[in-house]
Amino acid sequence: xxxxxxxxxxxxxxxxxxxxxxxxxxxxxxxxxxxxxxxxxxxxxxxxxxxxxxxxxxxxxxxxxxxxxxxxxxxxxxxxxxxxxxxxxxxxxxxxxxxxxxxxxxxxxxxxxxxxxxxxxx
Amino acid sequence: xxxxxxxxxxxxxxxxxxxxxxxxxxxxxxxxxxxxxxxxxxxxxxxxxxxxxxxxxxxxxxxxxxxxxxxxxxxxxxxxxxxxxxxxxxxxxxxxxxxxxxxxxxxxxxxxxxxxxxxxxxxxxxxxxxxxxxxxxxxxxxxxxxxxxxxxxxxxxxxxxxxxxxxxxxxxxxxxxxxxxxxxxxxxxxxxxxxxxxxxxxxxx
Numbered sequence: 001x002x003x004x005x006x007x008x009x010x011x012x013x014x015x016x017x018x019x020x021x022x023x024x025x026x027x028x029x030x031x032x033x034x035x036x037x038x039x040x041x042x043x044x045x046x047x048x049x050x051x052x053x054x055x056x057x058x059x060x061x062x063x064x065x066x067x068x069x070x071x072x073x074x075x076x077x078x079x080x081x082x083x084x085x086x087x088x089x090x091x092x093x094x095x096x097x098x099x100x101x102x103x104x105x106x107x108x109x110x111x112x113x114x115x116x117x118x119x120x121x122x
Numbered sequence: 123x124x125x126x127x128x129x130x131x132x133x134x135x136x137x138x139x140x141x142x143x144x145x146x147x148x149x150x151x152x153x154x155x156x157x158x159x160x161x162x163x164x165x166x167x168x169x170x171x172x173x174x175x176x177x178x179x180x181x182x183x184x185x186x187x188x189x190x191x192x193x194x195x196x197x198x199x200x201x202x203x204x205x206x207x208x209x210x211x212x213x214x215x216x217x218x219x220x221x222x223x224x225x226x227x228x229x230x231x232x233x234x235x236x237x238x239x240x241x242x243x244x245x246x247x248x249x250x251x252x253x254x255x256x257x258x259x260x261x262x263x264x265x266x267x268x269x270x271x272x273x274x275x276x277x278x279x280x281x282x283x284x285x286x287x288x289x290x291x292x293x294x295x296x297x298x299x300x301x302x303x304x305x306x307x308x309x310x311x312x313x314x315x316x317x318x319x320x321x322x323x324x325x326x327x
Contacts, residue, residue, distance in 0.1 A: 002319075004131045004148055007306065012136050032141075057135050057143075081141035 001055055009056040013078050021060075023048050023098050024091030024111050029062060029075055030083040041083050044073055047091065047111055049098040063101060065109070070102065090114045124221050125204045125326030126151045127174035128309065130232065132319045136300060136310070146300050146310045149230075151325055153307060154217040157193045157201060170207035172217055174322075175199035200322055219302050219309045222325070227296045232316035232323040237288035241265075246282040292316040 021027055028045040046064025049072070053059055058077040063070060075082060091111035101109050128151030135145050158171035175198060179187055182197040190197055193214045209221060222228060242248040242265040250263045265284070269277050298312040315323055 002132050004150065004306075004308065005134050008134060008136075008148055008301075008303075008308065008310065011303065012301065034140075055134065076137070076143050078137065079141050079143065080137050080139065 005055065013056050016078065016082075018077070018085045019087040021048060021085070021087050021090070023050055023096050024093030025087060026089040026091065026111075027062060028086040028088060029073075030085070031075065031079075032081045032083055045088070046071075046073075047098070047101070049101060050096070063098075065105075068105075070105075123204050123206050123326060124208045125172075125202075125324055126217055126219065126221060127154055127172060127200055127202055128152065128323050128325055129175075130315055130317055130319055130321050130323050131308070133314060144300065144312060145314065146312055147315045149309050149311065149315070149323060149325065150307055151309050152216075152218045155193060155195045155198065156211045156213055156215045156217065157190060157195065157198070158203075159211070159213055160203075167205065168207075169203045169205045170211055171201060171203045173198035173201045202324060204326065218304065219307055220304055222299050222302060222309065222327070224299055224302055226299045226327065228299055228311065228325050228327050229293055229295045230297055230311065230315045230323050230325055231291065231293045232321060234288050234290050234292045234316040235318050236286075239285065240287040241284045242282060245284060245287045248282075 025048050026046070027048055028043050030041050030043045032039050033042050044062055044064070046062040049061050049063045051058070051060045056078055059074055060077060061072055061074045063072045065071070090113070092114040093111060098111075128149040131148040131150055133145060133147050135143050137143055152174065154172040154174045156170055157173045160167060160169040160171070162168055173190070173193075173195070177197050177199045179197045182190075186201075187197055195214060211217065237244070241263050243250050243263045248265060251258050251261055251266075254262060265282075268281050268283070294313070294315055297315070299309060300312055301310040302308070309325065311325075317323060
């Protein structure tokens with residue numbers, strides 16, 4: 001990235017610690033909403049179907065099935081309205097953009113969980 | 123009027139405190155040097171000439187080098203004149219981004235990106251034929267009629283047609299200054315500005 005753009009990012013973006021997540025992972029996004037002058041936190045749990053962009057402009061899209069209707073929400077990664085992101089499950093997928101999930105429902109829309117190898121004795 | 127010469131660095135976005143994502147352009151502006159002060163009595167009008175960007179003396183001609191020597195400055199790349207400069211500046215003074223403040227509305231002048239030879243749909247916003255059927259063959263983006271037959275018997279001047287597009291001087295008015303970094307000479311303005319990254323822009327008010 002251009003060093004000048006990097007400099008501006010470092011100056012103006014709040015540094016936040018998020019778990020490492022990628023497409024196929026199941027996450028819960030806790031984001032702030034303002035309702036009648038009051039701020040509260042709402043959560044959105046679903047599968048990440050894409051991560052997009054770099055630096056300050058990066059964003060990700062989460063898809064979930066709500067009342068048998070598919071719902072997608074795109075969040076800017078560094079938005080001050082994002083309170084926290086929790087990683088629930090990491091999925092085993094073979095592509096970075098999971099748009100094929102939009103055409104699927106039920107069993108075929110599931111993502112297999114990634115099994116991590118564990119070192120013996122731990 | 124007040125103004126400064128700068129270089130477009132690139133675009134990014136910043137967040138407002140209430141969480142809105144705002145597109146913005148980073149411009150590296152100044153420091154510029156005043157190379158001439160024109161006055162009503164000596165030149166017939168009031169103006170301030172400022173210069174930006176260093177270059178080697180051997181790459182600038184001797185007439186310019188002597189002009190720069192009067193202001194006691196090294197050879198510069200770009201020289202621009204601003205009429206009726208509202209800030210009092212003397213020969214050799216430096217102009218930095220400090221002349222602007224955050225939240226101020228500024229105008230940006232630049233040279234737009236060259237688009238090459240373009241048709242009327244892209245160049246003038248014609249709507250094209252609009253449909254592919256009913257005998258249109260391959261004329262979807264054609265300009266249509268350019269005039270009348272026997273009465274006139276000619277094409278009027280200024281008829282909009284296909285041709286070279288872009289590399290025009292473009293002024294974008296009323297862009298808001300989002301942030302200024304005086305130590306780096308950076309200025310962030312809301313939205314996009316004309317030209318490619320690295321091109322020269324004027325920031326003025």
